Amino acid sequence: MTKPKVLISDKMDPKAAEIFAANGCEVDVKPGMTPEELKAVIGEYDGLAIRSATKVTEDILEAATNLKVIGRAGIGVDNVDIPAASARGVVVMNTPFGNSITTAEHAIAMLFALARQIPMADRETKAGEWPKSKYMGVELTGKTLGLVGAGNIGSIVAARALGLRMKVIAFDPYLTADRAVEMGVEKVDLDTLLARADFITLHTPLTDETRGILSAEALAKTKPGVRIVNCARGGLIDEAALKDALDSGQVGGAALDVFETEPATASPLFDAPNFICTPHLGASTTEAQVNVAIQVAEQMADYLTTGGITNALNVPSLSAEEAPKLKPYMALAEQLGSLVGQIATGNISSVAIEVEGAAAELNQKPITAAVLAGIMGRYSQSVNMVNAPYLAKERGLEVSEIRNQREGTYHTLLRVTYVAEKGKRSVAGTLFGSDAPRLVELAGVNIEAALEKEMMYIVNEDTPGFIGRIGSLLGDHGINIGNFNLGRRAATGEAVLLLSVDQPIGQDVIDAACKLESVKRVKGLSF
Numbered sequence: 001m002t003k004p005k006v007l008i009s010d011k012m013d014p015k016a017a018e019i020f021a022a023n024g025c026e027v028d029v030k031p032g033m034t035p036e037e038l039k040a041v042i043g044e045y046d047g048l049a050i051r052s053a054t055k056v057t058e059d060i061l062e063a064a065t066n067l068k069v070i071g072r073a074g075i076g077v078d079n080v081d082i083p084a085a086s087a088r089g090v091v092v093m094n095t096p097f098g099n100s101i102t103t104a105e106h107a108i109a110m111l112f113a114l115a116r117q118i119p120m121a122d123r124e125t126k127a128g129e130w131p132k133s134k135y136m137g138v139e140l141t142g143k144t145l146g147l148v149g150a151g152n153i154g155s156i157v158a159a160r161a162l163g164l165r166m167k168v169i170a171f172d173p174y175l176t177a178d179r180a181v182e183m184g185v186e187k188v189d190l191d192t193l194l195a196r197a198d199f200i201t202l203h204t205p206l207t208d209e210t211r212g213i214l215s216a217e218a219l220a221k222t223k224p225g226v227r228i229v230n231c232a233r234g235g236l237i238d239e240a241a242l243k244d245a246l247d248s249g250q251v252g253g254a255a256l257d258v259f260e261t262e263p264a265t266a267s268p269l270f271d272a273p274n275f276i277c278t279p280h281l282g283a284s285t286t287e288a289q290v291n292v293a294i295q296v297a298e299q300m301a302d303y304l305t306t307g308g309i310t311n312a313l314n315v316p317s318l319s320a321e322e323a324p325k326l327k328p329y330m331a332l333a334e335q336l337g338s339l340v341g342q343i344a345t346g347n348i349s350s351v352a353i354e355v356e357g358a359a360a361e362l363n364q365k366p367i368t369a370a371v372l373a374g375i376m377g378r379y380s381q382s383v384n385m386v387n388a389p390y391l392a393k394e395r396g397l398e399v400s401e402i403r404n405q406r407e408g409t410y411h412t413l414l415r416v417t418y419v420a421e422k423g424k425r426s427v428a429g430t431l432f433g434s435d436a437p438r439l440v441e442l443a444g445v446n447i448e449a450a451l452e453k454e455m456m457y458i459v460n461e462d463t464p465g466f467i468g469r470i471g472s473l474l475g476d477h478g479i480n481i482g483n484f485n486l487g488r489r490a491a492t493g494e495a496v497l498l499l500s501v502d503q504p505i506g507q508d509v510i511d512a513a514c515k516l517e518s519v520k521r522v523k524g525l526s527f
């Protein structure tokens, strides 16, 4: 088996390359490529491991014909076009906790640096100015810290600030009252935070809701002389408005690790009073970089070699414990989806995915994604679990999930009910011996069949001698039958025949079979 190939395109701790190699991947380390250079080589790779420098644009993804996974050694994925990756079936993962402590510590360092103007005093002292009377600081003790965003990093900053005897208030619409109590912070609205905070630190992702959360209007509502720290994302603060507020003294100091445009090699803020900055160093400690490098390499290698999915942002995650249990169900789900995609006539408008018995104990999201991958295969060759839900949505397919704990005839069952041109139909399958997928229901008829590579599907009126006639027809066309599976609604009623055959069924065979007496429908199927 050829080894999956991974490219590390940003500066990353060497542990990442070691882990890829130890886990069965071939790895190239090429930091600092231009977008053109990356585009020229990306087609060779199954995995791309990045930090923040590599921009994974739609243009790069178009050239990434083999790419299966992008791994971000860090948290923010704003340098990856996730919708474009999803549409191409590429999993995007990050490492959500590996650099949280380090980044929180950077925010605390910025708070102290602002409170005591350490960078300015350092610079002038080294210039021989001895500015002892110029710099008068403030204590953090007893001051109010306003956190905007109280997730992983915000909550660590809160704990450290409480240790410094600050009072902590937080604005985060998704923070529950219980969690606020647990963190020891007071949950407030944004205007209250702006009015009360002596220091503000930002810890949210950059989204449509948070972009410019500290706008000119918001800055005007702050306590005069407030000091602001942003170690989250550039774009959360309106930089032009911040410059004005620093110049006017409305904001008493600001420390930015992140900028609207990076690298920020020039900015009007550089000349503003009490402004300090670092070049996106929030995650830059040895400990954090080792953590994220190890984690991203383990996650990506796991996905490329076993299909295990952890910390993915565009596909349901599968834990190491769940992955082996779900694997046979996903195979069954994809087969049933593919069967639906092949036998449904016309557009499929809705699909209901039902798990029953033992299957109802499992995480249903990956099963649904696998059914959709099977169904959407009727429209495109390059469908997988990642892009199938997007394609389904794009085509207006209504998807619902049903979970049925009680066991029916089978101890575990997966049923896919769809509505297409001919109305509502369903197919169902189970697992034999815990991992062998078996079809047990087709178009409302009980049948028992393994879905094999090439098959022929026939719906006919059950009449004597029919099986002989179909056997002769296939024999005349030189087609060998592997397995023969028959189901019928009632004696002499409608019957369904599923034959596994040794070669694909051509149109000539389908046309000849359609001419046989009592045949209603014939299709060649491939799995």
Ligand SMILES: NC(=O)c1ccc[n+]([C@@H]2O[C@H](COP(=O)([O-])OP(=O)(O)OC[C@H]3O[C@@H](n4cnc5c(N)ncnc54)[C@H](O)[C@@H]3O)[C@@H](O)[C@H]2O)c1
Pocket: 075, 076, 077, 096, 099, 100, 103, 148, 149, 150, 151, 152, 153, 154, 171, 172, 173, 174, 175, 203, 204, 205, 206, 209, 210, 231, 232, 233, 257, 258, 280, 281, 282, 283, 284
């Ligand atoms: N400077 C760096 O090097 C560096 C390093 C790591 C992380 N980061 C950035 O720090 C930020 C926070 O990371 P995290 O791990 O704590 O993320 P997180 O997802 O754990 O927390 C984000 C918090 O923001 C809250 N939030 C979302 N929308 C909000 C809104 N409109 N108003 C207020 N709060 C809102 C969420 O509820 C959540 O609690 C991210 O932007 C991340 O990219 C920067």
Ligand SMILES: O=C(O)CC[C@@H](O)C(=O)O
Pocket: 051, 052, 073, 074, 075, 076, 077, 099, 280, 282, 283, 284
């Ligand atoms: O990789 C880095 O140095 C920055 C990481 C940081 O911005 C993140 O979002 O994790």
